[in-house]
Amino acid sequence: MAMMKKTCGFATFLMVLIMNSYSVNASSSSPQAIKGVYYPSWVSSNLSPSSINTKLFTHAYYAFLTPNNVTFKFDIEQTQEAPLLLNFTSTLHAKNPPVKTIFSVGGAAEGPVLFSRMVADSSSRSHFILSSIEVARKFGFDGVDLDWEFPQSPEDMENLSHLLDEWRGEVKKEAKATCREELLLSAAVYYSADTFLSGPQRSYPSGSISKNLDWINMMNYDYHGGWDPTLTGAQAALFDPKSNVSTSYGVESWIRSGVPLSKLIMGLPLYGRTWQLKDPRSYYIGAPAVDVGPGPDKTGVLTYSEIVKYNKDHKAKVVHDIETVSVYSVAETIWIGYDDTKTVAIKIGYARALGLRGYFFWAVNGDYKWKISKTASKLWSL
Numbered sequence: 001m002a003m004m005k006k007t008c009g010f011a012t013f014l015m016v017l018i019m020n021s022y023s024v025n026a027s028s029s030s031p032q033a034i035k036g037v038y039y040p041s042w043v044s045s046n047l048s049p050s051s052i053n054t055k056l057f058t059h060a061y062y063a064f065l066t067p068n069n070v071t072f073k074f075d076i077e078q079t080q081e082a083p084l085l086l087n088f089t090s091t092l093h094a095k096n097p098p099v100k101t102i103f104s105v106g107g108a109a110e111g112p113v114l115f116s117r118m119v120a121d122s123s124s125r126s127h128f129i130l131s132s133i134e135v136a137r138k139f140g141f142d143g144v145d146l147d148w149e150f151p152q153s154p155e156d157m158e159n160l161s162h163l164l165d166e167w168r169g170e171v172k173k174e175a176k177a178t179c180r181e182e183l184l185l186s187a188a189v190y191y192s193a194d195t196f197l198s199g200p201q202r203s204y205p206s207g208s209i210s211k212n213l214d215w216i217n218m219m220n221y222d223y224h225g226g227w228d229p230t231l232t233g234a235q236a237a238l239f240d241p242k243s244n245v246s247t248s249y250g251v252e253s254w255i256r257s258g259v260p261l262s263k264l265i266m267g268l269p270l271y272g273r274t275w276q277l278k279d280p281r282s283y284y285i286g287a288p289a290v291d292v293g294p295g296p297d298k299t300g301v302l303t304y305s306e307i308v309k310y311n312k313d314h315k316a317k318v319v320h321d322i323e324t325v326s327v328y329s330v331a332e333t334i335w336i337g338y339d340d341t342k343t344v345a346i347k348i349g350y351a352r353a354l355g356l357r358g359y360f361f362w363a364v365n366g367d368y369k370w371k372i373s374k375t376a377s378k379l380w381s382l
Contacts, residue, residue, distance in 0.1 A: 012065040033380055034215060034265050034358030037103065037373070038063045043082060043365040049091040053097075053370050056377040057108070059100045061145050062088050063109040063363070069114055072124045073131035082139070085166070089140035102184060103136065104145040112156075115148040119159035122166075128159055129167045133174050136183050145217070150190050154202045161205035169210035187219040191250035193257035206257035213263065217360050218254060220247040223270025224337070226292040226300040232335045234285050236275045238325035246324070247347065251354065261355040268347060268359055268376065270366025272307050272338025274300045283330040285321055285337070293334045303366035307338050341375040348379045 030202045036059040039049065052060065062085065068075050076082050106115060118124045132144045151157050156340025167185060175182040187209070193204045209216060221243045224233020247266070254264055262345035274293025277283055294310065302310060307329070311318060321328065325346050328337045339347075342344035351359060359376060367373050 026240040031259065031262055031357065032058065034058055034360070035377055036061060036217065036265065036358065036360030037219065038360065038363045040064075040353050040363050040365065041081075041084060047365050049088050050095070052095075052364060053373070054092065054095045054097055054099045056370060056373045057099050059102060059142075059360075060088075060092055060359075060364075061102045061104045061360075062141075063104045063336045064110070064147065065103050065105055066107075066110055066114070067105070067118070067128055067131065069117075072118045072128040074135045074137060074351070076139075084137075085139040085141075093140065100142040100184065101140070102143040102145045102186065103139075104147050104188065106147040106149065106151050107160065108147075108149045108211065110147075110149070112148065112150055112152050115146075116152060116156050116159075117217050119156065119163045119188065122162070125166055126326075129163075129170050132167075133170060133183065137174075137178075141183075143186065143214070145186045145235065146186040147189060149188075149203075149219075150195060151202065152199055154200065157202050157205055161208035164205070164208045166213040184214045185212065186215050186217060186265075188267075189217055191218055191220050191223070191247065191254045192244075193250075193259070197245070204257065206254075208251045210259050210263065213373070215263040215265050215357055216254075216259065218267050219362075220250055220251060220267040221362070225273045229275065229300075230289055231293050232275045232277070232283075232285060232287045232289050232328070232337060233273075234321065234324045234326035234337050236339055237268050238343070238350060240320050240324060248350070251351075251356070255354070257291055262357050266351045266356055266357045266359045268344060268372075269299055269339060269362050270363060270372060272336050273336045274302060274337075277330075277333045277335050280330070280333050283319075283328075283335055285324060285326070285328065289335065293336065302336065302338075304338060304340070304372060305366060307336055308368045310334075310336070339372070341372055344372050344376055345379055348376050350358075352380065 023077035034286050035057045037057045038061045039040055040063050057186045065074055067073055092099050092101050118128050136144055151160055171183050221236040223237060224235050275289035276291045276293050278288040278290050295301040311329045316329040318329045320342060327340050327343050
């Protein structure tokens, strides 16, 4: 009986949020919604660009390219990347409907040091900027996305501001000189405008971001994971009554920073994180755990598609948690926290009610039969 009440409350909350978002958006004009998705280059062997359902997205990000760590230029010709880039842009531009293509620079695996070195000097910034524009034009991209995870100091944030000012200036100059449309500039950023969980207190340069970037992709996920294997956690919780580690806090911090709503894109994960419970009878969010759960190379990460299969194969119990707007499944000692169509629907309602520009997914290979992508796209289009 208690479970039934919880389900009814979840459904009611969902409908209220979505209906509110309709009323807000019906009476306001806004720029084209962004429905983005990242395409990791390492999935190309089992998911080609031609397999992407472009009816569900407006922008696709090729992830990742990395500049040379000495010259800070892109050495594409010295790698096997060139044919992949050309195939990515030509394929997605030719599909019906076409999508805009953007190449993303960096990523979590790159770490923060390379970019910190690059932005610290005007000459290296210039080399990076001019090379990024050259690559975008040569391979037919519509823009460039900076995924610096993450600036580590106030000096990094100040130098990021210089980079964005100079980058936009060169993009404008190049477009005018060639009579072409300006390249799009975006950045994948920390879930919050202030990075307060580790290191010195520092804030993103919201003024420069607002002036120079077309939008930012807020990474509203990875709140909990294998770096803390002792407690389960909702890795992309919309709300967290016990802390500021939540999507609602992050989004609202970016709004408070002054970045326009038209430049805020909410991040949604197409993967979950896993733990091995200490006691299978205690399986709530924050329950004691002893290690990460299943996932390739002991990462404790499964794509949504893998989670659907795991839940079915192991007859897992699936629980929707209204307090955090998240879902988790339990099968014996294995605990998996993730998002599904229900939680994503609520997040879309939340983002629309606030007036955000759109959303993006990490990453395209994670969905199960496009179910979550279809849910998000349909609800944003209503």
